[in-house]
Amino acid sequence: MKTLQADQLVIDIPGRPSGQALDFAVEAGQVWGVLGPNGAGKSTLLHTLAGLRAPRSGAVRLDGQALTRLKRKRVAQQLGLVFQERQDGFPATVLETALIGRHPWLSPWQMEGADDLALAHQALQQLDVLELQDRLVSTLSGGERQRVAIATTLTQAPQTWLVDEPTNHLDLHHQVAVMNLLANQAASGRAVIMCLHDLNLAARWCSHVLLLYPDGEACWGPAADMLVPAALERLYGQRLLTVAVDGAPVFVPVR
Amino acid sequence: MIRPLLGLGAVALLAMLLALALGSVNIPPLELWQVMRGEGSVLSRTLLIDLRLPRTLAAFATGGLLAVAGALMQILLRNPLADPYVLGLSGGAAVGALLAMLAGLGTLLISGSAFTGAMLATLLVFGLAHGTGSWTSSRLLLTGVVVAAGWGAVITLMLALTPSYKLPGMLYWLMGDVSYARTPWLALGVLVLAVVVILPLARNLNVLARGPMQAAALGVSVRPLEWTIYLLASVLTATAVTTAGSVGFVGLIVPHMLRLVLGNDQRIILPASALAGGTLLVLADTLARTVIAPEQLPVGVITALLGVPTFLYLLHRSRG
Numbered sequence: 001m002k003t004l005q006a007d008q009l010v011i012d013i014p015g016r017p018s019g020q021a022l023d024f025a026v027e028a029g030q031v032w033g034v035l036g037p038n039g040a041g042k043s044t045l046l047h048t049l050a051g052l053r054a055p056r057s058g059a060v061r062l063d064g065q066a067l068t069r070l071k072r073k074r075v076a077q078q079l080g081l082v083f084q085e086r087q088d089g090f091p092a093t094v095l096e097t098a099l100i101g102r103h104p105w106l107s108p109w110q111m112e113g114a115d116d117l118a119l120a121h122q123a124l125q126q127l128d129v130l131e132l133q134d135r136l137v138s139t140l141s142g143g144e145r146q147r148v149a150i151a152t153t154l155t156q157a158p159q160t161w162l163v164d165e166p167t168n169h170l171d172l173h174h175q176v177a178v179m180n181l182l183a184n185q186a187a188s189g190r191a192v193i194m195c196l197h198d199l200n201l202a203a204r205w206c207s208h209v210l211l212l213y214p215d216g217e218a219c220w221g222p223a224a225d226m227l228v229p230a231a232l233e234r235l236y237g238q239r240l241l242t243v244a245v246d247g248a249p250v251f252v253p254v255r
Numbered sequence: 256m257i258r259p260l261l262g263l264g265a266v267a268l269l270a271m272l273l274a275l276a277l278g279s280v281n282i283p284p285l286e287l288w289q290v291m292r293g294e295g296s297v298l299s300r301t302l303l304i305d306l307r308l309p310r311t312l313a314a315f316a317t318g319g320l321l322a323v324a325g326a327l328m329q330i331l332l333r334n335p336l337a338d339p340y341v342l343g344l345s346g347g348a349a350v351g352a353l354l355a356m357l358a359g360l361g362t363l364l365i366s367g368s369a370f371t372g373a374m375l376a377t378l379l380v381f382g383l384a385h386g387t388g389s390w391t392s393s394r395l396l397l398t399g400v401v402v403a404a405g406w407g408a409v410i411t412l413m414l415a416l417t418p419s420y421k422l423p424g425m426l427y428w429l430m431g432d433v434s435y436a437r438t439p440w441l442a443l444g445v446l447v448l449a450v451v452v453i454l455p456l457a458r459n460l461n462v463l464a465r466g467p468m469q470a471a472a473l474g475v476s477v478r479p480l481e482w483t484i485y486l487l488a489s490v491l492t493a494t495a496v497t498t499a500g501s502v503g504f505v506g507l508i509v510p511h512m513l514r515l516v517l518g519n520d521q522r523i524i525l526p527a528s529a530l531a532g533g534t535l536l537v538l539a540d541t542l543a544r545t546v547i548a549p550e551q552l553p554v555g556v557i558t559a560l561l562g563v564p565t566f567l568y569l570l571h572r573s574r575g
Binding site for chain 2: 050074075076081089090097100106111
């Protein structure tokens with residue numbers, strides 16, 4: 001089942017040639033990793049896929065319908081986005097932050113009910129931040145904030161996840177926990193698209209990979225086909241050593 | 256969550272009763288009760304129903320309008336130091352009002368001129384900030400602050416050129432003075448209507464407070480919502496300024512004090528701002544009428560004297 005589809009999509013990065021149009025479909029159960037050097041447009045791609053930025057050309061389709069023709073509220077019921085950067089202008093607690101994930105599901109006069117609260121508690125529990133629920137988000141560490149942000153999207157319960165660097169600020173254990181959580185979301189019939197910097201996380205958890213080159217070129221396909229040393233060395237301009245561990249390739253930069 | 260609102264409502268009623276009872280002539284509770292039942296002496300009836308009641312209601316409406324407008328501006332600009340006047344709206348209103356006073360026009364025309372000036376100022380800032388394409392909240396804020404400085408210069412120029420016998424009326428207007436209010440009903444109507452319009456949008460505002468991108472990702476149509484808030488806050492402020500001149504600091508301090516106590520859920524903060532802002536201005540106006548009775552102080556002086564220390568305290572806290 002197709003969930004999110006890029007239809008001859010060219011993302012809009014000022015001053016850059018259009019390069020190759022993206023044309024792929026993400027299906028339920030798949031985990032896509034978007035790889036590319038700094039400034040290649042990974043975040044811009046995620047924002048465009050979420051309908052927050054207009055593409056230069058082409059369209060994004062959600063369940064076959066053009067994103068621009070759907071109401072924002074309906075899009076938010078289907079599509080969740082974890083941002084790389086967050087601003088907290090006004091103080092808010094961890095629980096309040098998780099609860100705003102229910103926003104697209106509530107009508108204007110409706111208050112959050114017991115079931116919404118239960119979903120938020122469950123999500124905070126899964127991200128290991130339930131005991132912080134009454135703390136102000138501004139007092140948390142970077143890794144704790146990252147987990148609260150993921151818990152907010154888990155509370156939102158979208159069919160398709162867009163995640164901008166899910167493992168940012170996380171320690172090794174929580175990196176693995178978060179990647180497993182995202183993989184489980186896919187395994188239970190949802191779809192996940194995430195930007196990653198760590199090739200080895202991509203090799204271990206992604207079913208599909210999209211390589212985004214700084215000149216606008218791109219290629220995509222099953223992870224095993226894309227994660228080959230020659231392509232990755234060109235992508236980052238960095239020589240790599242490859243070893244196989246536990247059935248997956250491990251890439252190590254050459255000094 | 257309805258309890259704090261009921262509490263604030265009760266305090267508002269008490270404040271209004273106090274405002275009715277106190278003044279150059281104090282009216283004891285028994286007589287107040289008689290007048291409310293349609294009895295009492297003619298003098299007390301005139302004093303209460305024709306003079307103090309409209310003024311008290313006007314003070315309440317003005318305070319409520321300013322506090323709600325301030326709460327909205329703080330969310331729109333995502334800046335806790337924003338107030339209803341931050342975008343130069345009061346400057347536009349003041350220029351309008353002073354022009355009408357210079358021309359020797361009557362109260363009604365002064366009010367109309369102030370309202371026109373306020374709405375012109377709103378459109379000016381919005382048009383300039385819109386400029387070439389998108390506006391961000393920081394660009395809107397910067398445009399507003401610079402335009403406000405321009406209005407300030409025009410006001411100073413006008414005061415310098417004004418014959419001295421006209422100055423006291425102008426200065427009172429600039430500081431804010433409820434005694435200009437002729438009828439409270441328009442302001443009260445706008446306040447009630449605004450709260451009814453904004454309440455179903457209040458959860459959208461909670462999400463918007465986390466930034467426009469996050470809000471859009473959670474299903475908020477950000478641009479139409481921002482337009483609605485900006486226009487609504489402008490109409491509220493213009494109505495308040497037209498009713499009682501530019502009363503300072505209510506729009507800044509009331510939402511902040513409420514956020515410190517009640518948290519930052521706009522579904523509570525907005526109606527609570529209406530009640531608490533109204534109460535504060537009713538009390539301030541009562542003080543303004545009684546401190547040196549039968550002379551009166553402009554109410555804006557009292558709110559600013561309360562507001563300045565609160566503002567400094569908040570600023571101090573925000574650094575720490």
